[in-house]
Amino acid sequence: MRFKYLIGGILLGIAMFSVSFGQTQQAVDTIIVLPFENRSDKAEFNWVGESFAHALSDLLRVPGLNVISNGERKMIQQRLRIPLTSIPSLATSLRLARESGATLLISGRYTIVPAQDDVAATINVTTRIIRVNEGRFLSEVIDGRQIQRDIVLNDALGNLQTMQGQIAYQILYQRDKNLAYSQNDKVVEANRVPARAFEAYIKGLLTSVPELRENFFKNAIRLNADSDAEGTFVEAALELAHLYHGQRKFSDAINEFERVVNANQQCREAAKGSGRVLQCNDESFAEASFYIGLIRWQQGDLEQALAVLRPLAEEMRLTSVFNMLGAIAIQASRAERRDQARAAALLNEGIELLKTAADSAPDDLAVRFNYGLALFLQGDHLRSAEQMRLIVGESPRDGEAYYILAKSLAQLNDETASAVDDQARVHLSAGNRYATLEREWAKTKTVPEMTMRVQQPQRREFVSVVLSRRDAEPVRTSGSGVESMLEQARRHYREGNDDEAMAMIRRILVSEPMSAESYLILGRLHLRRGDRDQAVSALKTALFWDNRLLDAHITLGRIFLERNDCQQVKTYAASAAEIDPDNSEVISLGRQAERCSK
Numbered sequence: 001m002r003f004k005y006l007i008g009g010i011l012l013g014i015a016m017f018s019v020s021f022g023q024t025q026q027a028v029d030t031i032i033v034l035p036f037e038n039r040s041d042k043a044e045f046n047w048v049g050e051s052f053a054h055a056l057s058d059l060l061r062v063p064g065l066n067v068i069s070n071g072e073r074k075m076i077q078q079r080l081r082i083p084l085t086s087i088p089s090l091a092t093s094l095r096l097a098r099e100s101g102a103t104l105l106i107s108g109r110y111t112i113v114p115a116q117d118d119v120a121a122t123i124n125v126t127t128r129i130i131r132v133n134e135g136r137f138l139s140e141v142i143d144g145r146q147i148q149r150d151i152v153l154n155d156a157l158g159n160l161q162t163m164q165g166q167i168a169y170q171i172l173y174q175r176d177k178n179l180a181y182s183q184n185d186k187v188v189e190a191n192r193v194p195a196r197a198f199e200a201y202i203k204g205l206l207t208s209v210p211e212l213r214e215n216f217f218k219n220a221i222r223l224n225a226d227s228d229a230e231g232t233f234v235e236a237a238l239e240l241a242h243l244y245h246g247q248r249k250f251s252d253a254i255n256e257f258e259r260v261v262n263a264n265q266q267c268r269e270a271a272k273g274s275g276r277v278l279q280c281n282d283e284s285f286a287e288a289s290f291y292i293g294l295i296r297w298q299q300g301d302l303e304q305a306l307a308v309l310r311p312l313a314e315e316m317r318l319t320s321v322f323n324m325l326g327a328i329a330i331q332a333s334r335a336e337r338r339d340q341a342r343a344a345a346l347l348n349e350g351i352e353l354l355k356t357a358a359d360s361a362p363d364d365l366a367v368r369f370n371y372g373l374a375l376f377l378q379g380d381h382l383r384s385a386e387q388m389r390l391i392v393g394e395s396p397r398d399g400e401a402y403y404i405l406a407k408s409l410a411q412l413n414d415e416t417a418s419a420v421d422d423q424a425r426v427h428l429s430a431g432n433r434y435a436t437l438e439r440e441w442a443k444t445k446t447v448p449e450m451t452m453r454v455q456q457p458q459r460r461e462f463v464s465v466v467l468s469r470r471d472a473e474p475v476r477t478s479g480s481g482v483e484s485m486l487e488q489a490r491r492h493y494r495e496g497n498d499d500e501a502m503a504m505i506r507r508i509l510v511s512e513p514m515s516a517e518s519y520l521i522l523g524r525l526h527l528r529r530g531d532r533d534q535a536v537s538a539l540k541t542a543l544f545w546d547n548r549l550l551d552a553h554i555t556l557g558r559i560f561l562e563r564n565d566c567q568q569v570k571t572y573a574a575s576a577a578e579i580d581p582d583n584s585e586v587i588s589l590g591r592q593a594e595r596c597s598k
Helices: 002-027 043-059 070-079 090-100 157-175 183-190 195-206 210-226 234-246 250-274 282-298 302-316 319-335 340-360 365-378 381-394 399-411 417-427 430-444 459-464 482-494 498-511 516-528 532-545 550-562 566-579 584-596
Strands: 030-033 104-113 122-131 139-142 145-148 151-156
Touching: 030 043, 030 070, 030 090, 043 070, 043 104, 043 157, 043 183, 043 195, 070 090, 090 104, 090 122, 104 157, 122 157, 151 157, 157 183, 157 195, 195 210, 195 234, 210 234, 234 250, 234 282, 250 282, 282 302, 282 319, 302 319, 302 532, 319 340, 319 365, 340 365, 365 381, 365 399, 381 399, 399 417, 399 430, 482 498, 482 516, 498 516, 516 532, 516 550, 532 550, 550 566, 550 584, 566 584
Parallel strands: 030 104
Antiparallel strands: 104 122, 122 151, 139 145
């Protein structure tokens, strides 16, 4: 009997292990969704197939399941030279799935019957789930038979998003019968954007003609705003911003990126006020914030670029962001002529950021070069030489690395300096580069012509971003001492002690780089010193972190009034009126805005 119980226990243990193993396998599933195939022979409905890939990739993103984003899928497809304009065969789809590391492949086909008279257009969809490693369709045993369970739905084309929610639920249910949410939950999630706005957005993604792309995204944003939908159509605004950025329409790009940032902040405020679970798109916030900082850098506004990017660096933990921020800090340090203490602080900041980047990506030669160059600028020739030796070992044609290494070795009285300098001379011969560097070195003993090597992060890097600290209040953190320092900064400003106020603000921003009020005071200080460009930069940064700062809107309006920039005056007068329409200064600014263009 004991033997019988023992066997039973072993069998039960094996069964439990099998269940556990199955759950483990299930927990690491990675899904890739391909565009569905249009079987209607009507090209005007091709956008529907892409909308399935886009929507399902978002709807299937649940705990315990990895999803290859639609953007990542396209990048892999292009790398494998699989055309984006045609639906790949099953064999090619499996190759694409294996290359992406997916274990489940979602494919489908659909037919559409166009509207006739009073009958609305209808769509019939068949969805299949394929186990990639086995190369077979997902099936289950029913009444002792192995049954392939395709997901087949038929409905009005106007209910497309509802169908996508239903399909997403059925895919998740077939994989795991113990779901913590209902089909209706997925349907509601799928319908967060009005159907016509969603259609315009998908059509915008599909076209490569810039003018059409812009119009589709604008229409998507407008249709969403005109409906009763909650919030901004963030995805459309983000794509429109990137379109403008690629066209170097920086002002328009920033407006759209700021639309995304503001939507995230409004979402967080609404969620906090209602006690709801926080479901705000932090990835889009991070991406939009990053590109605002990038544009400010491209425009030469180094202070605002640093202000926007500093808080993101620690939150995002992306090597490319640390490298870029470090490069900007070094550039700001080299550009600072009046305040040597600030120049030194920026140089130290840049070195720390670049060290972090180099430690996280030791094989990235561009990052290592930047770190070595920053150490060279600081006069740390021993550590700079260490970095440059590693670079020339991996890249023996890097003339700039040889040049910095030669100068460092010369400062260290190293006998190999001359031989290394000969290598620099050989590899910097093109365009008389070596001679140009030598002329500047003879005059200034530095290398102003030597620039940092920066590569922008890929957009796909923002998919995994989680900004965990943004749940906290940006300034008034208990025990931080920030409020006490802010009060001192306010007092110094009121009493006219500008240097003391500036120093205190700098201290605050080291520990709380998202302190909106600090940037407001900083803007006032720059304005009092007559540096209006710096004032505008600081005040805009204050509004970036807290768009409800009335004084910042009013002050910016007055600065642009002095410049006779009537459009900007009207913009800030209107935004101030939204916050406090009865404020006397707001009313005065509004009247001045009305008279400005007359």
